[in-house]
Amino acid sequence: MRKELAKNYSPREFEDRIYKTWCEKKYFEPDSDEKKPAFSIVIPPPNVTGQLHMGHALDETLQDVLVRTKRMQGYSTLWVPGTDHAGIATQIKVEESLRVNEGLTRYDLGREKFLERVWDWKNQYGNRIISQLKKLGSSCDWSRERFTMDEGCSRAVREVFVNLYNKGLIYRGYRIINWCPRCLTALSDAEVEYTEQPGSFWHIRYPVKGSDEFVTIATTRPETMLGDTAVAVHPEDERYAHLVGKTLILPIVNREIPVIADEYVERDFGTGCVKITPAHDPTDFEVGARHNLPIIKVMNDDATISAEYGGKYAGMERYEARRALVSDLEEGGYLVKIEPCSHNVGTCYRCKTTVEPLTCDQWFVKMAPLAKPALEVVESGEVKFEPERFSKIYINWMENCHDWCISRQLWWGHRIPAFYCDACGHMEVSKEDITVCPKCGGALRQEEDVLDTWFSSALWPFSTMGWPDKTADLERYYPTSVLVTGYDIIFFWVSRMIFSGMEHMGKKPFSTVFIHGLVRDAQGRKMSKSLGNGIDPLKVIEEYGADALRFALATGNAPGNDMRFSDEKIESARNFANKLWNASRFVLMNLTEEDGELLTLPKDEDMTIEDKWVLSRFNSLAKTVNDNVDSYELGVALQEIYSFTWDTFCDWYIEMAKSRIFDTGAASLTAKRVLVHVLTGILKLLHPYMPFITEEIYQALPHSDESIMISAYPKFCESLVYKADEEDVERIITAITAIRARRAEMNVPPSKKAKLYVVTKYKDTFLRAAKILEKLASASEVIITDEYKSDDAVAIATDAGSLYIPLSEVIDFEKERARLLSEQKKNDGEIERIEKKLSNEGFVSKAPAQVIEGERAKLKRYLEVREALAQSLAKLG
């Protein structure tokens, strides 16, 4: 007795079990067969202490679809998994836990003890995200799992840092950077998010020294005037030309500052006079550099006003200082007016605190030389973005990016391998830890700062494969085939991987960047913790199964576009799984023969037209699916599998095959062989999208491979094209549909059978399909005749011929006649339209032959309908 599938589809019963088997069998590890072409992907490493969210689920699903498809297509596939140490994010979490549970700060513990705590935390939570990825069915090679701070990745980081430093591409400098006063660290430009916020425009008078004159400046940040070192006007602004070179007295502060001329000033904006605060504004910093202005830093790291330059405002928090200063200015008669305005405020991408631009010593990567090859490789198409439009976004960023601030004042991360000698002032950058100054023999201390998290993820495609060693993996799997990620991290990650790959490997890190959008909630809002509208993928898996989740994520949206996730979508996905489950159950419960008998495809001469039709249609499906996966149209591929499975296979083929299956003998065996073949084919095509259910069913069916995931992916096969049979069956389907429609219109229940008279030139087709017509078109008997005499029947005209159903008791002959006439009119209209098109000189001479052929075939069908209609109408007199 053959193994039966459980009556109900309940994924919980088998998903974990199947995943375990796959792991035990080591199916996820690449095939060592050297003759196989290589296909590789590195995972975008999720934050090590993070939790799986819908964005991950989408990202993993798409990668797994690609990897599983390629594996089945005969590639040696490697999907490298791993996690990211996520500097700020992780440190914030551990600090928060320390604060809540022990009332301590990291400074209370000290660097070493604190880092121990972070490692503990990582060890405790690091596996959570990994096990969540497994729940999804991801076929990563877990034996190659990496972590951005493991020994190998850390070695790669040092290697890269030292190389870049030696080439002069990493430097340390006193620059203006983005500072997060909450995280107490510098941030890169990419880590600042700008939000439009309501603010005010304060107009303030600065008196001109030795005169009664004033200049009025406008600012949104009056508190920074403590650090003003000039006021700038446009060089060609006649209003202020006479003041350039004069000296102003900074109100309240009473410091003298010059009026300078600089082209950056917009004459028409504000008052046309700009206060220049080089220490607290990026453009002012540049202006200051051009004019050799002093830099007066008036803020501490926590955004309070400094003691040195703060005067009476020292120690005040920045907004408190603003209020105090404005009130003092007003009192002193310096405040002209306050204008409400809205302006862009930079915020920390981790904690949303308003960042403070300020000057300090930081480490930078010089971008211009690195950007050049990174641009070329995309512009030449060697690295392709999918969809293509994202390459423009990348190019635009790469062309305009500033030097990358890579130092972070955190403790969790790769500590910068620079060593300072306090005795002689020497600085040494070294791959190895060193303690003694090579210049003076004095003691060295290592740089306190760590590197930006993205510095190590930039190396991910090669650091995970063993670089800087020359490894077999690098040789075989680098460059990787495709990178799958969301458009939100093109700047953070994709661009940096590209220039890093070019610089350190001399090769691009991947050939294609496959970009997807965001998963939004049912109302189209971004899922976020603060809104509380996030849908937990694990809960969805628990309720509907991982396959349904994957289906819902992979279907119905185009590459690069955002998608909405809703109950409706997941239910529809689950229903599809259920449909497949039940169709398989039906097939299985009818298989009584030996496996060996069922696994061979019948001979052509034994097959019916519907057998050849379904094989031929499946063959086309295989082609469509392969083509669409090649062009990253995974949603289209899946949609095609869906409609073939549900419509073609379940609703038509199984129904057509039933009459034979329930019999015994040769015809029955033939039908079952075709059923097994096509169902197995569906399972294989679908496996990359819904790995669990397809494996569970595959194992229950007669099968030849140990697992569906290592079986061969179906592909187009010339010998399985049956064009004539396809046309025959389409005619039968047209007839059945037409009969059903007429019966439904007249409210004749399917249980009321009636004879079916067929006048057709396709006698043989209808003869062969008689059983099917009886079953699917409620025919008690199918009579093929040259002429139908009686006039008490419902007449149905199709391109396959005229069909008559004697149902005199339900027919209203007047209505029947009117309907046929209306159909005739419509049909004639179509004929006229096509004939016009075909007699159009331009169309016939310019349209491709295939299109013209299509129109002619269409015309032929309409003419056949016309004939059938005429015949039917003649019966009614």
Add this chain to the structure above:
RNA sequence: GGAGGCAUAGCUCAGUUGGUUAGAGUACUUGCUUGACAUGCAAGGGGUCACUGGUUCGAGUCCAGUUGUCUCCACCA
């Protein structure tokens, strides 16, 4: 200020290089215990493809412009 996306059935969205009478899911109407599935089956209704021009034998698709909407980037303080 620059760049880009989106606008197609009541709703959510597909529609690949221009080529049948524009599709799916869902919702809706009607009928159905049809030898697996009511998480189902059958038959339906529902669209001026945002608007205006243009290119073409042919435009949802390409081009230009308009409107609405979302997003990203940017040093107008």
